[in-house]
Amino acid sequence: MADLEASTPSLGAMGGDVRNEVKKPKKKKVLLMGKSGSGKSSMRSIIFSNYIARDTRRLGATIDIDLSHVKFLGNLTLNLWDCGGQEAFMENYLSQQRVHVFSNVGVLIYVFDIESRDVDRDMATYVSIMSALTQYSPTAKIYVLIHKMDLIMTQVREAVFMDRVKLVRQKTAEFLQGSNFAGGDVDLTPFATSIWDQSLYKAWASIIHDLVPNLSVIESQLASLGVLIEAEELLLFERTSFLVVSSWTSDEGQNNPTTDRQERISNILKHFKQSISRFTGTPRNAEQFTLMEHKAGGRFSIFCLKFTTNTYLMVILPPGEARFNAAKLNCQIARESFKFLDGPISAGGQSSAA
Amino acid sequence: MDSPLRGRDPPPSWRVVVESCFGDIPVFSNRARQQQKDGSKATEPSTPGAPAKGKPRLLLMGQRRQANIPKHIAKSGSGKSSISSVVFHKLPPNETLYLESTARIQKDSMASFMDFQVWDFPGQIDIFDNPTFDIDAMFGEIGALIWVIDAQDDYLEAVARLNVTILNLQRTYPNIKIEVFIHKVDGLSDDYKLDIQRDITIRIQDELSDHGFENAPVTFHLTSIYNHSIFEAFSKVIQKLIPRLGSLEAMLTNLCRTCRFEKAYLFDVLSKIYIATDNAPADMASYEICSDYIDVIIDITEVYGSWPRSKGYRESLEGAPWNQKLDDQVASNWAESCMVLTDANRPIMLREVDKYLALVAIMKDDSYDKMPLVNMNVEVVVQGLKEFFDITKPK
Numbered sequence: 001m002a003d004l005e006a007s008t009p010s011l012g013a014m015g016g017d018v019r020n021e022v023k024k025p026k027k028k029k030v031l032l033m034g035k036s037g038s039g040k041s042s043m044r045s046i047i048f049s050n051y052i053a054r055d056t057r058r059l060g061a062t063i064d065i066d067l068s069h070v071k072f073l074g075n076l077t078l079n080l081w082d083c084g085g086q087e088a089f090m091e092n093y094l095s096q097q098r099v100h101v102f103s104n105v106g107v108l109i110y111v112f113d114i115e116s117r118d119v120d121r122d123m124a125t126y127v128s129i130m131s132a133l134t135q136y137s138p139t140a141k142i143y144v145l146i147h148k149m150d151l152i153m154t155q156v157r158e159a160v161f162m163d164r165v166k167l168v169r170q171k172t173a174e175f176l177q178g179s180n181f182a183g184g185d186v187d188l189t190p191f192a193t194s195i196w197d198q199s200l201y202k203a204w205a206s207i208i209h210d211l212v213p214n215l216s217v218i219e220s221q222l223a224s225l226g227v228l229i230e231a232e233e234l235l236l237f238e239r240t241s242f243l244v245v246s247s248w249t250s251d252e253g254q255n256n257p258t259t260d261r262q263e264r265i266s267n268i269l270k271h272f273k274q275s276i277s278r279f280t281g282t283p284r285n286a287e288q289f290t291l292m293e294h295k296a297g298g299r300f301s302i303f304c305l306k307f308t309t310n311t312y313l314m315v316i317l318p319p320g321e322a323r324f325n326a327a328k329l330n331c332q333i334a335r336e337s338f339k340f341l342d343g344p345i346s347a348g349g350q351s352s353a354a
Numbered sequence: 355m356d357s358p359l360r361g362r363d364p365p366p367s368w369r370v371v372v373e374s375c376f377g378d379i380p381v382f383s384n385r386a387r388q389q390q391k392d393g394s395k396a397t398e399p400s401t402p403g404a405p406a407k408g409k410p411r412l413l414l415m416g417q418r419r420q421a422n423i424p425k426h427i428a429k430s431g432s433g434k435s436s437i438s439s440v441v442f443h444k445l446p447p448n449e450t451l452y453l454e455s456t457a458r459i460q461k462d463s464m465a466s467f468m469d470f471q472v473w474d475f476p477g478q479i480d481i482f483d484n485p486t487f488d489i490d491a492m493f494g495e496i497g498a499l500i501w502v503i504d505a506q507d508d509y510l511e512a513v514a515r516l517n518v519t520i521l522n523l524q525r526t527y528p529n530i531k532i533e534v535f536i537h538k539v540d541g542l543s544d545d546y547k548l549d550i551q552r553d554i555t556i557r558i559q560d561e562l563s564d565h566g567f568e569n570a571p572v573t574f575h576l577t578s579i580y581n582h583s584i585f586e587a588f589s590k591v592i593q594k595l596i597p598r599l600g601s602l603e604a605m606l607t608n609l610c611r612t613c614r615f616e617k618a619y620l621f622d623v624l625s626k627i628y629i630a631t632d633n634a635p636a637d638m639a640s641y642e643i644c645s646d647y648i649d650v651i652i653d654i655t656e657v658y659g660s661w662p663r664s665k666g667y668r669e670s671l672e673g674a675p676w677n678q679k680l681d682d683q684v685a686s687n688w689a690e691s692c693m694v695l696t697d698a699n700r701p702i703m704l705r706e707v708d709k710y711l712a713l714v715a716i717m718k719d720d721s722y723d724k725m726p727l728v729n730m731n732v733e734v735v736v737q738g739l740k741e742f743f744d745i746t747k748p749k
Contacts, residue, residue, distance in 0.1 A: 230671070232658075252667045261657045268653045275646040279639050280697035287696045291722070294651055294691035296360035298684050299659045316658050318671050320683035 027079045028106030033129055035122055036061060036085035038113035039147045042195055044068075044082055047204050047241050050284040052274050053195045064089055065101070073238055073245065074310045074342045076211060090125060098132055105137035107207065111145045114152060114164065123167065127175045134179065134186070142188045143207055144168055150194035161192040201263035201270075205243045212245055214340065222248040225334050229327040232300070233316040235262060236307070240285055242270045245311065253316065265314065269304070295324065303328060308335060309342045358623055358652045359689035359706045361659025410470045410595040413492070414438060415519070416502035416537075417512040431455060432504040432512065433537045433579070438462060438474050440579045441588055441625060447579045466622050467629065467710040467743065468596065470497075493523060498531040498591050505550050505576075506538045513554055517561040524567050532572045533591050534558070540578035547576055582642050589628045596629060597746050605742070606632040609735045610715070613728045616700075618715035619644050620707070620739070623652070629711070644714040647702055651691055688736075690729065694722050701725075705732050707739055 032040045042056035048070050062084035070078040083093060083101070093101045110129065116122050133140055144165070152160050172188060191203035209215070218236065225248075226234045232253035236246045244262045258264070276288040293303040300316060301324045307313035317327055416432035436450035442462050460474035473492075493499075501519070503512045516534065523530055536554060539547050551574055562570050575587035593599055606618045610632040617640045619628040626645045672680055681687075689706040698719045705713045713732065721728065 252663060255661065255664070256658070257661050258657050264657055265654065268650055272646060272650045275643055276695060276697075279643040280695060282697055290694045290696050290699070292691075292693040294654065294689065295684070295686070296655055296659050296689050297357075297687045298681055299361045302654060302658060318663070318668075319680060320671070320676065321685040322676065322683065 027077060028104055030078050030080045030107045030109065031101070031105050031133075032080065032082045032109045032111070034085050034111030034145075034147075035113060035116065035125065036087070038085060038111045038116075039195065040085065040111050041066070041082055043111075043145075043147070043193070043200055043204075044080065046195055046200060047243070048080075050240065050270070050273065050277075052271065056195060061086065064092075072208065072241070073212065076213060078211070090129075094128055094132055099136065102132045102136040105133060105140040107141045107143065107211070108133055109143045109145060109207065111147050112164065112168070114146050114148050114160065119167070123171045126168070127171055130172065130175055130186075131179060134176075141210065142186060143203070144188060144190045145193045145203055146190065147193050149192045149199065150196045157192070161190075165190040198260060198263035198267040201243060201266040202260065204241075205245075205263060205266070208238070208241075208243050208245070215246065218246045218338070218341070219248070221334075221337055222246055225331070225337075226250060229315070229317070229330050230323060231315050231317050231327065232256075233314075235265060235314040235316075237266065237269070237312040237314065239287065239310045239312060242266045242273070242312075269312075293324075293328075295319070295321075305331060307331070308338050311338070311341055357689065357706060357709060359648075359655055359691075359704075359712060361655055410468065411497035412470060412472045412591065413475060413497065413499045414472065414502065415475045415499060417504065417507075417509075417515065432502040432507075434474050434502050435460070436579055437502065437535070437537070437577075437584060438472055441584060441627070442472060450579065464625065465710075466625065467708070468747075470592075470595070493527045493530055498533055498594065499523070500533045500535055500591065502535045502537050503554065504538050505536045505542065505547070509550075509554065513557050517558060520558070520562065520570065520572065521565055521567075524562075524570060530571075531591075531594055532570070533587075534572060534574045535577045535584075535587060536574060537577050539576045539583075540580045551576060582638060582645060585626050585645065586638065586641060588625075592622075592627055592629055598742075599630060602630040602739070602742060603633060605735055605738055606630055607634075609731060610634065613715075613731050614718045614721060615715040616640070616718060617644075618713065621645070621648060621712050621714055622710055623648060623712050624710065640716055643702065644716065647691075647693065647704060647714060648712060651689070651704060655689075686729075686733075692722070692725060703728065703732070705729075705736060707736050708743075711739070713739075 032044060034040050039056075041059050041062050042051075042053075045051040045056055045059060046053065048068075062082055064084055066082040066084070068080045068082065070080050072078055081101070083089065108129075110126060112122060112126075130142075133142075146161055146164050149157055149161065168190065169188065172186060176186060189206070191199070191206070193199045193203050212218070222234050222236060225231075227250075231248075232250050233256075234248045235244055237243065238245050244266060247262060249256075273288045274284060276282075277284040277286070280288075282288070287306070290306045291303065292305075293301070295301040296319075298319050301319055302314065302316050303324070304312055304314040305328070313331060315327055315331060317324060414434040414437065416434050433450075435453050435456050436447075438460070439445040439450055439453060440447055442464060456474055456476045458476060462472045462474070464470050464472060499519075501512075501516050503509050503516070520532055523532075534554065536547075536551055539550075542550075555574055558572060559570075562568075562572075573590075575583075575590065577584045577587045596602065602620070606620065609615065610618050615632070617634055617636075618632050619641065620630040621628050621644065626648065628641065628644075668680055672678060672683075676683060689704070689712075691704040692701050694701045699722065700719055701717045701722045703715050703717060703725075707713055713736065717728070
């Protein structure tokens with residue numbers, strides 16, 4: 001997926017293979033589809049426009065297609081198509097606008113409302129969308145979000161989710177068999193989501209994760225930085241959405257029993273961004289803080305700093321004053337090596353952290 | 355040494371104690387039963403009826419609601435149980451809709467810097483008509499009476515009942531503080547809020563002066579559980595119960611002057627009630643940001659501070675190049691935190707005072723560079739605060 005308006009940083013030895021991706025194809029679409037009222041626009045507003053969950057009540061129904069270009073990490077632009085889900089629109093997409101909507105799609109995000117009363121009908125719509133998609137964009141990646149999971153009791157949530165996913169997979173398989181789809185199997189990734197907790201960040205972080213160019217370079221550089229400063233964990237966030245772009249965890253850090261920590265931290269920081277914007281009276285999409293540090297006595301220390309123009313870096317460290325200060329300095333030096341995240345072209349971002 | 359700001363193992367230490375001192379009232383509340391279960395697990399349930407020595411008490415009272423009918427069908431109560439659930443049990447405000455009506459007195463003991471009790475009275479009990487109540491046991495201890503009035507409802511009856519209560523109390527317990535929460539004001543316009551407050555104030559003061567009580571200790575607060583106003587109001591109530599609050603405030607004011615802080619708050623971490631602040635004019639916005647900052651630190655600590663690192667790992671951290679015990683590597687054993695806002699480079703700082711309290715302050719522009727100096731000054735004030743609580747704590 002790296003060719004979604006990918007850029008080519010000259011990274012010397014480290015990113016030799018990335019160099020081949022100079023070609024700049026037409027921007028691929030990210031389609032957001034699902035039945036009317038299933039929560040597509042709500043989740044989009046929360047992730048990309050810094051809404052908080054209860055603000056989404058103000059949103060009205062999406063009429064036709066809401067087109068937006070979301071800037072992500074400076075050099076990646078998401079061409080997001082939020083498609084209104086009322087039946088009249090759906091029919092329109094499938095008939096008159098079929099080519100217009102379904103050609104050149106990179107990612108389809110299909111949202112199911114778990115509370116929906118008419119599951120059969122949902123599935124029928126889903127299958128017709130699939131048929132249009134496989135016709136015009138057979139290589140598109142498909143994410144299925146089972147949404148509004150907060151309405152299901154916690155004890156049965158997992159079971160209900162698995163059940164629904166099984167049904168979706170089964171319908172997809174039936175359709176593929178019937179249509180003799182040439183591409184073989186379709187790659188389908190399911191997520192259980194809710195706007196009221198961090199699950200939404202998990203789904204979107206993983207969708208975005210696949211779209212970020214030069215991911216392997218980011219990962220290997222993060223890892224060398226992490227080892228160098230003796231960190232337990234590094235999290236690299238995108239500036240406005242606070243989605244985790246990439247992360248690195250030390251061997252010890254992997255024992256942390258909180259497995260959903262990345263999306264939890266996204267959620268926490270994003271909520272606090274709202275508080276700051278209320279306090280300072282600045283717009284909520286604006287940058288709100290430059291540095292946060294917390295030293296929890298002899299247990300751990302943590303800091304989160306403005307890293308490159310479009311990212312924040314959060315570092316979780318073992319306790320120790322000297323270690324903390326050294327790590328902070330080293331991260332500031334390491335900025336240089338991550339500059340390629342910001343612009344399409346950067347010259348010689350190849351100095352390693354001291 | 356568990357602390358919400360540095361890491362902890364079990365969840366918050368609220369103890370819920372439900373006592374059945376009024377056996378003649380039938381139990382029809384699931385909530386009461388549920389809490390009774392919790393209560394049986396509580397470590398030290400106090401003896402029924404007898405007030406715990408030295409524990410200030412807050413009494414929550416207000417108008418009745420039709421018993422035993424869920425709130426969304428019946429006319430709802432004034433919101434007493436919702437208030438105590440939101441403030442003391444961290445219930446999300448939108449879930450208070452499902453609380454059942456309170457059938458008996460709920461007594462919540464709050465383990466905090468100063469142990470105090472919150473008694474939630476069922477609206478339908480008239481304490482002065484009911485001979486089974488031991489009025490003396492109830493109002494004998496110094497505390498505050500919080501009277502909750504639903505601002506979105508016809509409040510004349512509630513005001514009348516409040517007047518009767520105040521008159522009854524003034525004769526025997528003139529020292530009890532009466533705090534009127536004009537509640538559910540979210541959604542009302544600012545003008546309308548003030549109109550209601552003026553109207554209620556006049557009605558109560560007229561009635562009291564007719565009976566010869568001038569300057570009765572009655573205070574009014576506009577509150578809602580959907581924003582920080584309820585915490586602000588509780589903070590003001592609690593502050594009245596703190597002995598020698600003035601010295602506490604003087605310490606903070608001094609710190610603010612020395613370190614050029616804009617505003618400093620001393621917070622009770624778990625309830626987010628502030629027990630003291632400096633003498634700069636208080637504004638809601640700075641309280642909100644400080645309170646939300648505590649939340650951030652608690653949440654992050656829960657993710658990264660709640661699991662033990664392996665022994666081998668900790669030992670490897672003590673090796674080269676540091677060659678020092680891990681305990682000696684840290685500068686402070688208490689949580690220290692700081693966040694620099696982009697807006698004018700203003701830092702917000704937080705410092706843990708003890709198990710329950712934290713000092714949170716908003717600093718002036720560009721003072722992050724002086725953080726080490728600030729930390730030293732804060733350290734001195736924290737020592738002073740600890741001495742203060744040692745001296746004033748009830749013996």
